[in-house]
Amino acid sequence: MPRAINKLNQLKINKTTKTGLYADGGGLYLQITSTGAKSWLFRYMRAGKARGMGLGPLHTIGLAEARAKALDCRRLLLDGKDPIDTRKDERQAQLAATGEMTFEKCAEKYIAAHRSGWKNAKHADQWINTLTTYAYPVFNSLPVSAIDTALVMKVLEPIWTTKTETATRVRGRIESVLDWATVSGYRSGENPARLKGHLDNLLPKRSKVQKVAHHPALPYGEVGKFVGLVRAQDGAAARALELVILTASRTNEVIASTWQEFDLNTGVWTIPAERMKMGKEHRVPLSARAIEIIKAQEAIRQNDYVFPGARYGKPLSNMAMLELLRRMGRTDITVHGFRSTFRDWAGETTHYPREVCEAALAHGIKDKAEAAYARGDLFTKRAALMQDWATYARPDAHP
Secondary structure (H helix, E strand, O other): OOOOEOOOOHHHHHHOOOOEEEEEEOOEEEEEOOOOOEEEEEEEEEOOEEEEEEEEEOOOOOHHHHHHHHHHHHHHHHOOOOHHHHHHHHHHHHHHHHOOOEHHHHHHHHHHHHHHHOOOHHHHHHHHHHHHHHHHHHHOOOEHHHOOHHHHHHHHHHHHOOOHHHHHHHHHHHHHHHHHHHHOOOOOOOOOOOOOOOHHHOOOOHHHHOOOOOOOOOOHHHHHHHHHHHHOOOOHHHHHHHHHHHHOOOHHHHHOOEHHHEEOOOOEEEEOHHHOOOOOOEEEEOOHHHHHHHHHHHOOOOOOEOOEOOOOOOEOOOOHHHHHHHHOOOOOOOOOHHHHHHHHHHHHHOOOOHHHHHHHOOOOOOOHHHHHHOOOOOHHHHHHHHHHHHHHOOOOOOO
C-alpha cells in the first residue's frame, strides 16, 4: 500500500525539474514553476473552497521543515482555524505591537522624497500604479523588514515571462524601496529584490523571454504620399504629426513644445532637458517646411503651447496623433514609427555618417569612452540632413 504521507525524498526533489505540483502527502506539495523555481505549498479545503498557502522556497525551507510547517497547518484546521488567516492575523499583530513600517508606507515615503527629481508627475503615478497592482497585494501589511526573497518571487514569477518589461520595472522599484528602508533603519541585511548575483539565479534572463517590440513604421518610399494626405487633414494633430515626421522627434517633445523654445530666425528648436528621454537639452534644426508649420500655428496662437489641446491651457493630447492615424485608416503604423522611417531612409539612401543620424534622433552614445570625446551636437551636419529629409518627404518629390 502506498504511503499517504512522506512520499518525497531528497533525491527525488533534487532530480525533479518538470513544472508542476508533487505531493508529499497531508496537503504538502513541492511546487515547480515554469522558471524552474522550487517552493513548498500547503493545499487544503476551507468552506468548500480550495486554498493554497506558500511555506517558503526550497533553497530556504528544507523537506523536514516543510513537513513540520504542514503539520502545524493541519493542527490549525483540526482546531477550526484557517492557516492563511491565522498567519495574516499573526503578522498584523506583530506589526501593531512593534510599530514597524510596512512596505507600502516606505514606498510612499520613497516616492515623496524623489517626486521632485523625476521628469514629470506621470512617473510618480506609474510607480504608484505598478506597486499597487503587483506588490502591495502580496506584501499586504507586512513589516518591510519581513520582505524576503520568497515574497519578491511571489510578485515577479507570475509576470516575468508574460509581462517582462513591467516585471523588470516592478523589481527595480521594489529594490529601490527596500534600499531606502535599509538606509532609513527599517530593515537590515541583503536586498532580496537585487537581480545581480541573486534573483538572476532564480529568474530566466530577460533576453530569453522578452521579444523585442518594434513600432510599426511606414516604409520611407511612401513618406511623400503620406505627408500629402496629412496636409489634407484639418486640425492641430495633423500639423503636429507632420512636424514629428520632419524633425524625427518623439510625440511628447512635439505636443508639449512651447513658443519660447523656437527661434525661427535661426531655425532652431531647443527642447529642454526635462522633456528629453536622455535628460539632456537637445537642439533641433528646422527645415524650411518645419518653420512654415510653426509660423502657421503662430497665426492662430491660443496659449503657450504651439499645439494647443481641447482643454484650455493644456497641450494636445498624446493620443491625438494616434487617433488621427486611425481616422486616416492607418492603424498599421504608429507615430513613434516615423523615427524608424527616418532612420531607415538616412541609413539606406544617404551618405551621412552614422553618428549624425543617431544625433538627429537624440540617441545617446552607449560607449562611454566614445561619449567622453563627443562633446559637440553635430548641429550643422544635422541641419543639412534634416533639410534633405524634408525635401525627400515633400508630396511632390515622388510622382
